[in-house]
Amino acid sequence: MPRREDVHYFGAGPAPLPTSVLEEAAKVLLNYNDSGIGITEISHRSPEANAILAHAQDALRQLLDIPNGDGPEGYQILFLQGGGSGEFSAVVYNLVSVWLAKRAKGIVDDETKLADEVAKLRLDYLVTGSWSLKASQEAARLIGKEHVNIVTDSRQHRDGKVGVIPSAETYKPSTTAADVALTYYCDNETVDGVEFQGTPDGENLVADMSSNFLSRRVDVRKHIAIFGGAQKNIGTTGITIAIISNKILPPHAAMADSVLMRKLGLSVGPVVLDYPTVAKNNSLYNTLPIFDVWIAGRVMQRLLDASEGQTPRIATQQAESDKKAKDLYAVLDGSDVYTVVPDKSVRSRMNLCFRIKGGDADAEKAFLKGAESRGLFGLKGHRSVGGIRASNYNAVSVAAVEKLIQYMKDFADGKA
Numbered sequence: 001m002p003r004r005e006d007v008h009y010f011g012a013g014p015a016p017l018p019t020s021v022l023e024e025a026a027k028v029l030l031n032y033n034d035s036g037i038g039i040t041e042i043s044h045r046s047p048e049a050n051a052i053l054a055h056a057q058d059a060l061r062q063l064l065d066i067p068n069g070d071g072p073e074g075y076q077i078l079f080l081q082g083g084g085s086g087e088f089s090a091v092v093y094n095l096v097s098v099w100l101a102k103r104a105k106g107i108v109d110d111e112t113k114l115a116d117e118v119a120k121l122r123l124d125y126l127v128t129g130s131w132s133l134k135a136s137q138e139a140a141r142l143i144g145k146e147h148v149n150i151v152t153d154s155r156q157h158r159d160g161k162v163g164v165i166p167s168a169e170t171y172k173p174s175t176t177a178a179d180v181a182l183t184y185y186c187d188n189e190t191v192d193g194v195e196f197q198g199t200p201d202g203e204n205l206v207a208d209m210s211s212n213f214l215s216r217r218v219d220v221r222k223h224i225a226i227f228g229g230a231q232k233n234i235g236t237t238g239i240t241i242a243i244i245s246n247k248i249l250p251p252h253a254a255m256a257d258s259v260l261m262r263k264l265g266l267s268v269g270p271v272v273l274d275y276p277t278v279a280k281n282n283s284l285y286n287t288l289p290i291f292d293v294w295i296a297g298r299v300m301q302r303l304l305d306a307s308e309g310q311t312p313r314i315a316t317q318q319a320e321s322d323k324k325a326k327d328l329y330a331v332l333d334g335s336d337v338y339t340v341v342p343d344k345s346v347r348s349r350m351n352l353c354f355r356i357k358g359g360d361a362d363a364e365k366a367f368l369k370g371a372e373s374r375g376l377f378g379l380k381g382h383r384s385v386g387g388i389r390a391s392n393y394n395a396v397s398v399a400a401v402e403k404l405i406q407y408m409k410d411f412a413d414g415k416a
Contacts, residue, residue: 002375008400011378012190012351013211014231016395021298028294040291049290053079053283056297059304065312066220066243072252075220078242078275079283079293084131084210086273087227087240088138091182091206092123093269095224096143098248099181100256100266108260118264122174123182124202127153128346129162129189130384131208136184142267149174151183151202154194162192163342168200177203182224188212190232191382193342193353193389199223204248212350213241214303215394216318224248232350233394235296238289244275303394317394324392324401325349331405335412341387352390353381364388370416374407376400 009016032039033048042048057077061068066075080086099121107113123143125136127150140148151173157166174180183202188195190211199205204224213228220226224245231237246252255276258268271277277285307316329347332338332354341353357363367388371379381387390404410416 007375007377008396008403009378010376010390010392010396010400010404012232012382012389012391013229013393014237015233015391015393017235017295018299018302018395021295021302024298025291025295029291039294042290044284044288044290049288050282052290052294052297053288056293056300059297059300060241060243063214063300063303063307063312063314064218064220064243070246072245072247073221074246076244076246076249076275076279078244078278079288080240080242080273080278081238081289082273083229083237083240084208084227085134085138087208087242088135089142090242090269090273090275091184091225091227092139092142093267093273094255094275095182095204095206095248096121096123096266097255097261097269098253100261100264101254104256104260111263114260114264118266120176120179121147121181122149122179123147124149124151124173124180124184126151126171126183126185126200126202127155128165128196129154129186129192129194130382131189131191131210132184132186135186135208139184144265158343162189163194163346165194165196165346173202180204182206184208186210188348188350190351190391191385193340193348193351194346195348195350197346211393212348214300214314214317215321215350217312217314230292230296232391233299235299236292238292239296241296242275244279248275249279250276299395320398321349321392321394324396324398325352327405328352328390328392328401328408331408331412335409337412338408341385350392352392353385353387354389355387359387367411367416370411371404371407374403376404376407 028039030038060077067073103117123139127133127136151171152166154162154164158164180203182204184206185200186208188211199219199222207223207226210228211232214233226243228241230239261268272286303317307313310316332340339355356367379388381389
């Protein structure tokens with residue numbers, strides 16, 4: 001049986017966790033804080049669970065410099081379930097409701113005027129890969145494609161394929177900013193190996209950061225909402241983290257009445273995805289998987305411990321992520337055996353997608369087989385695109401990357 005230290009996993013998710021966190025988790029699963037019961041057995045409303053939740057929230061605020069406070073400039077940190085795909089729906093439900101509440105003021109009893117206002121509703125989407133495309137399709141399913149505006153579609157700029165983020169000069173945002181309930185972008189496209197190099201502009205900006213969360217600094221203040229599933233860089237599958245601006249929460253914003261939403265043909269979301277409800281109950285409206293929150297908190301604490309004296313506190317992890325990705329791309333660019341799929345200007349630091357010998361199936365099978373013989377697993381590309389994908393998440397160690405680099409060099413030189 002192989003030892004844990006002999007195996008290095010580069011899969012896109014669920015992703016590796018730090019061994020020290022897993023070792024600690026094994027203990028608390030049996031006996032949490034010398035209580036005699038395991039962490040998965042404690043009440044999610046207990047003082048212990050509340051302390052776990054508070055610790056995770058505080059650690060995230062420190063790492064990403066998230067504004068605190070109850071004023072309109074503050075942000076709430078919510079823990080939900082449903083993953084990034086659940087948030088595709090949640091942001092639509094919540095931000096359309098906020099948008100309608102503003103537009104309905106003074107005309108709530110005039111159905112003709114209300115219908116005219118709803119006809120103006122727009123949701124702007126930047127489609128740069130598989131996940132942003134799915135998000136835009138979900139918005140169209142929920143409220144109708146006539147309300148969804150595709151600001152940019154990278155497939156139209158690369159012969160029908162993704163792999164580039166078009167220049168902002170080519171974007172086509174909705175004409176009237178007041179009509180835009182949200183502008184969505186996926187910061188890192190896991191399937192396609194594409195990552196934004198900066199924050200795009202947009203009205204009521206929403207970022208899906210499921211696969212690069214906590215890998216670099218984020219300008220939270222430019223966003224109305226940020227969300228990400230935990231299973232890449234933060235923890236175990238089971239929780240989704242959302243950073244929500246107070247500007248779209250009571251008392252700073254109202255939500256449209258559900259009766260009015262239905263009357264106007266707009267979707268009403270489930271209460272477990274309702275941001276005001278979740279925020280009011282400090283993420284404890286329904287049973288929160290507190291063990292998953294504990295894991296996330298321990299992972300974030302490790303990042304804090306490693307970044308003492310840095311501003312922002314995520315800077316240390318960002319430097320490591322950047323260095324690992326730079327070294328991997330240097331090997332890929334240094335041999336004609338490898339071809340990186342996305343354009344160089346938008347290469348992901350998290351998910352490095354490449355082909356071998358132009359996509360030769362036998363060569364790629366040989367590469368994967370040879371990698372596994374050296375304890376390097378999870379390198380097969382997504383089923384929808386094929387090829388090879390090396391996911392460079394936070395818990396993928398420098399030593400693991402160095403071992404992969406050596407194998408890639410040996411394979412290119414015919415020594416593997």
